[in-house]
Amino acid sequence: MTKVIYIIFLAKIFSELHHRDVYLPQLIIPILFTVLPVLLIFVEPDIGTAVIFIIIFLGMIGTLRIPLPRYFLYISPLLSLLCGFNLISWIIFMLLLIAALLFANIKFRDGLLLFLLNVLLGSLAPKLPLLLKPYQKDRLMSFLNPSWDPTGAGWHILQSKISIGSGGFFGKGYLNGIIKNLGFLPQTRTDFIFAVLGEEFGFLGTLILILLFVYFLAKILILAQSAKDPFKKYLAYGILFYFSSQIIVNIGMTVGLLPVVGLPLPFISYGGTSMLVSTIFIGLIFSIRKRLYA
Template sequence: MLKREWKNLDKVLLVISFLIIGVSLCIIGSATHINKGIINYDFVIRQGIGFIINLALVLFFCHYDYTRLKRFAKPLYVVNLLMLLAVMFVGTSALGAQRWIQIGPITVQPSEFAKIIMIVCTAALLSERVGQLNTFRSVLPVGLFIGIPFLLVLKQPDLGTSLVFLAIGLGMVFVSRIKLSLLRNIAAVGVILAPIGWHFLKDYQKARITVFLDPNADPFGAGYHIIQSKIAIGSGMLFGKGLFQGSQSQLNFLPENHTDFIFSVIGEELGFLGCVFLLFLYFVLIYRGLMIAKECKDPFGMLLATGVISMWTFQILVNVGMTCGIMPVTGIPLPFMSYGVSALTTNMVGLGILLSVYMRQQTMIF
């Protein structure tokens, strides 16, 4: 059985994912190895241990028949809401947001796990509605289903993760063959209601959205991150300054250089060629995922694969865009790259589910 499963495994998808994680460990080590003048590699060690532990999850979901996930959709949705509600009452705060729960020595971010749970739950909901989303009334239950956790995450506040929920939902609704005229009408309603949502954002969130048009308007405040990120990427030029040699990152001018702005470190230390290499790896990753979704004959499996790819694609576009100064800073991590065990776990589970969908389809073919 193991030999047959290994034969049917999408080895390209697996190798590309591990290559990205390998690059991540090198860059995290470079970005964090100097802390207050003392050399240590605590961050890269934690991320490496997280990767090793999460390998078990990849192996589990590879072997696990993804169709069985459908039966757990309803209880998972309830658990998801309870986790997000728990953050409001017993969560810990950092950087002006209450997004984490402390469990002994471990800090977890439930909104990260909520992404993968929402993919499973939304896939189960839409798998019974493929080709039937023709009216606003038929779409409304799906909107409410996604909207409740969206609002709970937005309340933390975590605008970036809440937008990931919308991206996941939009991608999955699109492949469910929603009527395009209906989708245009929903988009038009969203544009009309956007000014109302603006009033519910925190002041720092509004500043982040507006300052990317002119970062120099507040160079030591809201625009500082973008300015330092653009300096770092631009100074790397074609070949970069070399690993562990980036001035913006090593001298701590670049904030959050191991999490949200890790792509800036790549631009500075590995240069344009390093950025192109990483983006090529992401291209192959997304392409393989799309092929898995396209070739899957089971609506539930197709929707699962689409949800995972929608999550990764949106996060890649937004994270790279914000580090280059062409999108607002929203705090969205770069998949498989940014430091954070919770985010890594979510991505590894998504990888395992994708591999499971591919393997089951190959088994059916052969």
């Protein structure tokens, strides 16, 4: 339910900034409202949900009237955090940032604030691994090299790939997945349900599912672009980024393109909370559409 409240709050804030040039001070409240739940969720720890909040925020501010160069400057603290794990890459990034700030058409106060945020987050990056639990470090290592611990942390990814690959083009048939039935693939009803679908329905079945997801997301995008009311527009955008991030991250981790972070596949994975949030968002989408064509 936190995601529902979060997206509604951002939609309300951003609707007041509609048709206006947006500068950094106007984003302070949305940033704080994003950082607070992200930190609390990260401490739990639940990195997957924290990532979803960040993706929703970055996606929604991208729909505001912010020129692309200024948008990248505003998200530069996150880039500094990523580059901060390597000293040389971070120094190069900071030099490029200083050059960009000197030539950017932004206020000195905003530029100074961005610079300080970049220095702060970049300096904190080397200490972040100390906050990770041992199993989270193992997941990252197994993502980079699944064969590093094939019977431990890398087991999920390896069995997921084997399951998807063994399905072939047409699959083995409903409930006939050998990898799943023998218990080699864990969490078959939640995080790795896409791998089960790949084994039972093959490439064709998963392709149809992905195309259905693409059609579903495209309809939400069209609705967001068509909405005249700013609040409904940003609400639809927030729902779009929620579903798209969940789908991409879940499928990405089952095929080994992303680390295992424990996110369900919307409408497919078993789980009451995930289904409740998804149905609430669908209800909001229907409400927006009803008023759009009323």
